Amino acid sequence: MHKPDVAGFHDPRTGSIQYVVACPVTGKCAIIDPVLDFDEKSGSTATTNADRLLAHVEKHGLSIEWILDTHPHADHFSAAPYIKARTGAPTAIGEYVCQVQEIWRDIYNLPDLTCDGSQWDRLFRHGETLSIGEMNVRVMHSPGHTLASVTYVVGDAAFIHDTLFMPDSGSARADFPGGSATSLWHSIQDILSLPDDTRLFTGHDYRPGGRPALWHSSVAQQKAENPYLAGQSESDFVAQRETRDRTLPMPKLMLHALQVNIRGGELPPAEENGRRYLKIPLDALSGAVWGS
Numbered sequence: 001m002h003k004p005d006v007a008g009f010h011d012p013r014t015g016s017i018q019y020v021v022a023c024p025v026t027g028k029c030a031i032i033d034p035v036l037d038f039d040e041k042s043g044s045t046a047t048t049n050a051d052r053l054l055a056h057v058e059k060h061g062l063s064i065e066w067i068l069d070t071h072p073h074a075d076h077f078s079a080a081p082y083i084k085a086r087t088g089a090p091t092a093i094g095e096y097v098c099q100v101q102e103i104w105r106d107i108y109n110l111p112d113l114t115c116d117g118s119q120w121d122r123l124f125r126h127g128e129t130l131s132i133g134e135m136n137v138r139v140m141h142s143p144g145h146t147l148a149s150v151t152y153v154v155g156d157a158a159f160i161h162d163t164l165f166m167p168d169s170g171s172a173r174a175d176f177p178g179g180s181a182t183s184l185w186h187s188i189q190d191i192l193s194l195p196d197d198t199r200l201f202t203g204h205d206y207r208p209g210g211r212p213a214l215w216h217s218s219v220a221q222q223k224a225e226n227p228y229l230a231g232q233s234e235s236d237f238v239a240q241r242e243t244r245d246r247t248l249p250m251p252k253l254m255l256h257a258l259q260v261n262i263r264g265g266e267l268p269p270a271e272e273n274g275r276r277y278l279k280i281p282l283d284a285l286s287g288a289v290w291g292s
């Protein structure tokens, strides 16, 4: 079995982890979940994170075969189009992104949005495989956090995005439109059925207690140490997850990010003055946490 070379890049602003996953034999690689920087206060975008990934690729003499997203993110813009423009590599995501597009097309009222996933070069079905150099990648549908989420299993590594975080941080939330705590439980069980020494690479780390950012655990470690799993039944997990989710405010960039990410990361088209604008629906979502 191949052991891919994995480099993780933590974005402190969003807590996202971006990966460069390389075949040690051929130097071919995939980028997973690249971030396009966005400052909501000024409306500025930047490519600092994506350029770090490209600099790593160049420094190590790698060549990019795939630009993969695990799901349409609610906390950052995908930099997939930027990296594609720079490298020509194809973009891909799970096939159920089409259903996510439909949900958000209605919320944003974007009747012209094509909801067939054609914004990506390839859509993956559950169980489908692709290759990075000499390594096979298996795609597992892992719904729950979003209904389109997928896990990429590459040799002894799995990129599990927003299912489990580090063991001290529990699991991802499951209360976004199309989310389901029950589905998330089953997706987590699929991940935990991988060999115990499988390296698990998570999609976020929020540095609880101010510890350094971490993103690498194992199946055995998650089973033993994650309080959302150890000794928990499905109904325990679902009850705990749903209770917790009711206390969480929506991610501050969700309404900014989804309208971009359902377009495959393309920013909205420029208006006649050459400027692009985001669209924020009012009172479309319940679940505001107003505080007291």
Ligand SMILES: [Fe+2]
Residues within 6 Å of the ligand: 071, 072, 073, 074, 075, 145, 162
């Ligand atoms: Fe996410």
